[in-house]
Amino acid sequence: MEFLQPSTWQEALAARAEFPDAVPVAGGTDVMVEINFDRRRPGALLDLTRITELREWSRESDADGARVRLGSGVSYTRLIAELGDELPGLAMASRTVGSPQIRNRGTVGGNLGAGSPAGDSHPPLLATDAVVEVASAARGTRFIPIIEFYLGVKKTALAEDELIAAILLTPASGPQQFCKIGTRNAMVIAVSAFGFALHPARRSVGTGIGSAAPTPRRAHEAETFLAGELEAAGLWDSRGPLPESLTREFGSRVSDAAAPIDDVRGSAAYRRRSLAVMAHRAANWAWNDYRKAA
Numbered sequence: 001m002e003f004l005q006p007s008t009w010q011e012a013l014a015a016r017a018e019f020p021d022a023v024p025v026a027g028g029t030d031v032m033v034e035i036n037f038d039r040r041r042p043g044a045l046l047d048l049t050r051i052t053e054l055r056e057w058s059r060e061s062d063a064d065g066a067r068v069r070l071g072s073g074v075s076y077t078r079l080i081a082e083l084g085d086e087l088p089g090l091a092m093a094s095r096t097v098g099s100p101q102i103r104n105r106g107t108v109g110g111n112l113g114a115g116s117p118a119g120d121s122h123p124p125l126l127a128t129d130a131v132v133e134v135a136s137a138a139r140g141t142r143f144i145p146i147i148e149f150y151l152g153v154k155k156t157a158l159a160e161d162e163l164i165a166a167i168l169l170t171p172a173s174g175p176q177q178f179c180k181i182g183t184r185n186a187m188v189i190a191v192s193a194f195g196f197a198l199h200p201a202r203r204s205v206g207t208g209i210g211s212a213a214p215t216p217r218r219a220h221e222a223e224t225f226l227a228g229e230l231e232a233a234g235l236w237d238s239r240g241p242l243p244e245s246l247t248r249e250f251g252s253r254v255s256d257a258a259a260p261i262d263d264v265r266g267s268a269a270y271r272r273r274s275l276a277v278m279a280h281r282a283a284n285w286a287w288n289d290y291r292k293a294a
């Protein structure tokens with residue numbers, strides 16, 4: 001097996017184009033497991049860990065406003081320590097990933113590259129309208145809205161000659177939540193997961209469903225419903241309490257947006273039920289935080 005170790009981004013893109021069967025490695029916490037269990041035997045590995053800019057994040061702003069540019073190789077540990085205020089939903093999800101060792105190595109770029117419907121970063125990325133910055137040697141950089149990134153089970157919009165450079169995220173303008181159900185509290189693949197974001201600046205809400213459909217997905221109809229009810233009742237301004245019936249109905253609509261299967265981790269029925277409960281709770285927790293912030 002060849003081991004390619006570029007030290008610059010341009011070299012990495014050139015290697016990606018020249019060796020299409022080379023598997024990129026960021027933290028290696030997915031790739032090395034697959035090689036270890038003989039699920040994958042690539043002709044070459046493309047080690048990205050020497051490319052400094054992938055491990056950096058920065059604050060940027062332009063006509064569209066402020067954003068965080070998170071290099072695809074920033075570890076979960078650093079994201080949690082350094083970006084908890086700006087990206088609270090993604091930081092919450094990151095805290096639930098694996099163990100400290102996995103969080104030290106694992107990256108959001110790797111979670112996206114793996115494209116598993118159970119990846120924990122996906123619900124908060126969906127709930128906050130993240131954008132994935134990808135590049136190839138031949139065509140340069142392009143930006144993929146997260147909603148267009150997931151194409152099927154472990155299938156993404158990344159082309160064969162492309163690498164993920166960064167994830168672009170808008171700093172939170174309101175409270176965010178992440179809930180995950182597993183068979184135990186840590187070191188667990190989600191049975192189902194839910195990301196929620198209140199966007200008071202644009203009076204909308206964002207959702208992300210994990211592990212309950214062939215791809216991570218949003219619950220569009222539930223989002224429109226809740227934002228509409230908040231608007232109609234003047235709740236964005238009054239910050240009054242959320243009626244119980246409203247969050248229950250929201251939970252039920254989130255559950256309707258899922259398309260789960262029965263598998264070894266849980267039944268489709270359990271996934272649907274757990275999503276309804278998580279969405280109801282996440283909306284209440286976030287709303288209570290919004291009220292306290294007044």
Ligand SMILES: Cc1cc2nc3c(=O)[nH]c(=O)nc-3n(C[C@H](O)[C@H](O)[C@H](O)COP(=O)(O)OP(=O)(O)OC[C@H]3O[C@@H](n4cnc5c(N)ncnc54)[C@H](O)[C@@H]3O)c2cc1C
Binds near residue numbers: 109
């Ligand atoms: C014990 C254990 C526990 C785990 N627990 C969780 C968990 O709780 N939640 C969870 O979501 N995941 C979990 N995982 C899976 C894994 O840690 C995550 O998916 C992690 O985000 C992968 O990141 P990485 O940098 O290690 O990716 P890698 O293993 O390096 O790569 C993963 C995939 O992405 C591709 N890739 C990596 N970087 C790029 C890039 N820049 N451009 C294009 N493609 C790229 C690789 O080719 C590969 O296909 C666990 C894994 C283990 C071993």
